[in-house]
Amino acid sequence: MEWIFFLAFGLVAAVAAVAMVLQRSPIYSALYLILALFAQAGLYILLGAELIAAVHIIVYAGAIMVLFLFVIMLLDLGRTDRSPARVKPVGVIVGTVLAGLLLAELAVGVGPQIVLGPRGAYDPEVLRTVGNTRAVGRILFREYLIPFELTSLILLTAMVGAMVLAKRKVE
Amino acid sequence: MVPLWAYLLLSAFLFMVGVVGVATRRNALIIFMAIELMLNAVNLTFVAFSRFLHSLDGQVFVFFVMTVAAAEVAVGLAIIIALFRTAETVNVDEVRLLKG
Numbered sequence: 283m284e285w286i287f288f289l290a291f292g293l294v295a296a297v298a299a300v301a302m303v304l305q306r307s308p309i310y311s312a313l314y315l316i317l318a319l320f321a322q323a324g325l326y327i328l329l330g331a332e333l334i335a336a337v338h339i340i341v342y343a344g345a346i347m348v349l350f351l352f353v354i355m356l357l358d359l360g361r362t363d364r365s366p367a368r369v370k371p372v373g374v375i376v377g378t379v380l381a382g383l384l385l386a387e388l389a390v391g392v393g394p395q396i397v398l399g400p401r402g403a404y405d406p407e408v409l410r411t412v413g414n415t416r417a418v419g420r421i422l423f424r425e426y427l428i429p430f431e432l433t434s435l436i437l438l439t440a441m442v443g444a445m446v447l448a449k450r451k452v453e
Numbered sequence: 454m455v456p457l458w459a460y461l462l463l464s465a466f467l468f469m470v471g472v473v474g475v476a477t478r479r480n481a482l483i484i485f486m487a488i489e490l491m492l493n494a495v496n497l498t499f500v501a502f503s504r505f506l507h508s509l510d511g512q513v514f515v516f517f518v519m520t521v522a523a524a525e526v527a528v529g530l531a532i533i534i535a536l537f538r539t540a541e542t543v544n545v546d547e548v549r550l551l552k553g
Contacts, residue, residue, distance in 0.1 A: 402508030
């Protein structure tokens with residue numbers, strides 16, 4: 283049963299990712315990426331990470347991809363980007379071969395013989411009684427409190443930076 | 454139960470698709486989306502290891518990766534908008550001058 287869901291979500295994610303890279307129009311690429319992100323949220327549910335799945339949908343599909351679509355429509359690329367992508371066939375062949383090598387190396391590295399270290403305290407039984415969100419929240423706000431507060435600095439910097447960069451210069 | 458290597462293999466494949474996207478596409482927006490795909494592949498690895506090592510640290514790290522990804526997208530899209538204003542294109546091959 284779990285295999286069926288894994289294969290379904292994984293297949294959708296993989297096919298949507300490949301389609302995203304192959305699409306010519308950025309709009310279709312963004313829509314395929316959203317499909318891949320939804321499939322990945324399903325994988326998170328399978329892995330028992332319900333909070334991550336919800337945050338993933340809200341942040342990625344809800345915020346980041348809306349920002350992408352907003353910018354794509356704002357830029358009005360229809361006029362300028364009509365020309366076909368000038369990708370040299372040699373580059374595509376070399377890139378695909380190198381990518382295949384990379385995938386093969388990764389597959390050898392992560393093969394079924396992988397050895398895991400000592401297990402932590404949060405096995406599925408504990409998570410079922412405590413609840414995934416409560417357990418993650420406890421760790422986030424106790425052990426990782428200072429890094430968590432520091433991420434707010436990253437967000438503030440990014441917000442100010444984005445406004446300064448995208449602001450129209452006053453003549 | 455689905456073993457760990459299946460998740461790692463899927464995540465490696467998604468990461469590789471992202472690498473190919475960055476290397477072959479010339480549209481800055483699609484390059485950005487491919488970078489997002491790579492970040493998501495890494496997130497999948499984090500969650501998979503978190504599940505199989507019975508530890509929640511990986512899920513906390515996914516939060517940090519998401520924060521950095523959101524900040525990166527905001528700044529990156531602002532740069533693309535500024536680029537489009539000055540160069541009238543988002544094709545990275547046509548943007549060769551730092552100034553002018």
